[in-house]
Amino acid sequence: MAKLPSGTISVIFVAQRTELDADGYARAAAMMDNLAAQQEGYISMDSVRGTGGLGITVSYWANEANAKAWRDHPEHTAIRDAGRERWYSEYSLHVAQVTRSYDWKKP
Amino acid sequence: MAKLPSGTISVIFVAQRTELDADGYARAAAMMDNLAAQQEGYISMDSVRGTGGLGITVSYWANEANAKAWRDHPEHTAIRDAGRERWYSEYSLHVAQVTRSYDWKKP
Numbered sequence: 001m002a003k004l005p006s007g008t009i010s011v012i013f014v015a016q017r018t019e020l021d022a023d024g025y026a027r028a029a030a031m032m033d034n035l036a037a038q039q040e041g042y043i044s045m046d047s048v049r050g051t052g053g054l055g056i057t058v059s060y061w062a063n064e065a066n067a068k069a070w071r072d073h074p075e076h077t078a079i080r081d082a083g084r085e086r087w088y089s090e091y092s093l094h095v096a097q098v099t100r101s102y103d104w105k106k107p
Numbered sequence: 108m109a110k111l112p113s114g115t116i117s118v119i120f121v122a123q124r125t126e127l128d129a130d131g132y133a134r135a136a137a138m139m140d141n142l143a144a145q146q147e148g149y150i151s152m153d154s155v156r157g158t159g160g161l162g163i164t165v166s167y168w169a170n171e172a173n174a175k176a177w178r179d180h181p182e183h184t185a186i187r188d189a190g191r192e193r194w195y196s197e198y199s200l201h202v203a204q205v206t207r208s209y210d211w212k213k214p
Contacts, residue, residue: 046119093208093210094115098203099204102199103197104197105197106197
């Protein structure tokens with residue numbers, strides 16, 4: 001939950017989970033979180049899922065090329081196919097370049 | 108959960124709730140969602156809070172001037188002060204301009 005440099009690429013993934021295959025999904029999500037964190041240009045990730053199965057994950061990348069390389073990573077691509085088949089009923093994904101950023105913590 | 112036009116301004120708010128004043132917070136959040144939706148240039152909002160009190164809200168605006176006008180709206184400013192005093196222990200806010208956007212729904 002930190003301030004980001006201007007120019008950071010944010011990838012906003014908003015997705016509705018089905019009720020299928022909770023274990024398989026949890027395993028794949030943990031694996032993807034780990035793998036993403038090892039990629040060049042990875043900065044950080046914020047992720048929340050609500051009780052109704054709606055989730056928002058925002059990953060932050062140093063530049064557009066780094067974000068695209070993660071999109072095209074073979075393991076990520078394979079998992080995305082599984083996501084469409086079993087785990088998600090609907091999603092949107094927005095790629096957006098940070099222009100301003102703030103953070104605050106209770107003193 | 109829809110595709111957005113390029114140039115859309117996304118305001119990514121990641122915040123950790125305290126355990127204080129759940130009712131006051133819920134009332135204020137509903138009021139702010141309503142008021143935001145009435146502002147010029149408002150497109151939509153995605154919002155999730157997890158069981159641990161971490162929440163992500165992303166609001167989408169037609170342009171930077173519209174997003175700034177909402178930031179500076181007097182009622183929104185007053186609520187933000189209450190948020191720092193009672194409702195949040197920590198947050199970050201990133202303003203980012205959409206460059207690419209996709210959506211998918213199970214056929």
